[in-house]
Amino acid sequence: MDDKLQSTVDAVHDYWNSHTLGLQYMTDRNLEVGSSEFFDHIRPWMNPYKFPWIMKRIEREAALLKGKHLLEVGCGMGYDSLEFLKRDVRVTATDLTPNAVDLTRRHFEIEGVQAEDVRTANALELPFDDHTFDAVWANGVLHATGDTARAIQETRRVLKPGGRAIISHFYRRPSWMYYLHRWGRENIEYKEEDPPVNEFLTEEEITGMFEGFEILEVAQDHYRALPVRRSGLKAALYTYGFKPVYNLIPEPVAKRYAYKVSVTAIKV
Numbered sequence: 001m002d003d004k005l006q007s008t009v010d011a012v013h014d015y016w017n018s019h020t021l022g023l024q025y026m027t028d029r030n031l032e033v034g035s036s037e038f039f040d041h042i043r044p045w046m047n048p049y050k051f052p053w054i055m056k057r058i059e060r061e062a063a064l065l066k067g068k069h070l071l072e073v074g075c076g077m078g079y080d081s082l083e084f085l086k087r088d089v090r091v092t093a094t095d096l097t098p099n100a101v102d103l104t105r106r107h108f109e110i111e112g113v114q115a116e117d118v119r120t121a122n123a124l125e126l127p128f129d130d131h132t133f134d135a136v137w138a139n140g141v142l143h144a145t146g147d148t149a150r151a152i153q154e155t156r157r158v159l160k161p162g163g164r165a166i167i168s169h170f171y172r173r174p175s176w177m178y179y180l181h182r183w184g185r186e187n188i189e190y191k192e193e194d195p196p197v198n199e200f201l202t203e204e205e206i207t208g209m210f211e212g213f214e215i216l217e218v219a220q221d222h223y224r225a226l227p228v229r230r231s232g233l234k235a236a237l238y239t240y241g242f243k244p245v246y247n248l249i250p251e252p253v254a255k256r257y258a259y260k261v262s263v264t265a266i267k268v
């Protein structure tokens with residue numbers, strides 16, 4: 001990895017190590033981070049519960065992968081991996097940051113599930129041999145690493161031939177969020193600070209990076225404006241102005257402005 005990419009990875013690491021996805025939804029400051037009550041409190045805002053299409057994707061994939069070995073890249077607090085484990089998929093859960101790994105271990109312990117491994121790993125240099133996994137799952141991660149194409153090709157390297165890459169929630173351009181973010185000058189992930197990298201990519205750019213894969217599905221996700229757990233003037237404008245009006249747009253048109261795109265592909 002060259003020095004420029006390494007310094008991006010260092011910045012990404014420092015950001016996400018102190019902004020583990022989920023902490024921003026903790027409104028009850030009396031809760032202990034990592035307690036059973038904490039995981040329950042933020043659960044409705046976490047990916048598979050907040051976005052029903054993610055849960056459906058987990059169910060679809062888990063039915064194919066029972067007893068097989070899935071790698072999650074960028075697991076955050078481990079909610080997606082947890083749902084795979086509950087469905088008898090063998091899981092290795094990884095994240096760039098030690099805080100996410102510690103919270104995921106704690107989360108699995110509380111839920112009474114057993115992963116193959118939970119460890120730190122960089123999506124751009126996965127510490128696994130070629131042809132190790134039956135599937136790789138990454139959700140909201142690869143476009144935030146500093147080199148999306150390289151991250152996709154790393155998933156390919158560690159997949160067995162015929163293995164499945166299920167890569168959800170690349171940030172999409174054009175999209176309603178892309179314009180809102182640009183013109184509204186509001187952060188996306190955390191109110192006070194966004195990650196150092198969050199690439200918005202066109203569908204053509206994304207699918208072009210899946211060299212060596214057969215693409216099975218390209219899904220336009222998050223094409224409706226959903227509730228946000230924020231307060232203040234911009235949040236009110238979004239909730240009472242933009243959201244109800246935007247959500248009147250007919251589905252085929254709204255899909256063209258979906259905020260996220262997800263790709264399922266097979267290694268050939």
Ligand SMILES: C[S@@+](CC[C@H](N)C(=O)[O-])C[C@H]1O[C@@H](n2cnc3c(N)ncnc32)[C@H](O)[C@@H]1O
Pocket residue numbers: 009012016017020021046047073074075076077078079080094095096097100121122123124138139140141144145
């Ligand atoms: C938006 S969060 C998504 C977390 C989780 N997938 C979820 O949906 O809740 C992005 C995650 O990617 C991780 N990440 C960023 N760059 C990474 C890299 N190079 N390798 C592995 N994980 C990375 C961050 O630490 C963070 O946990």
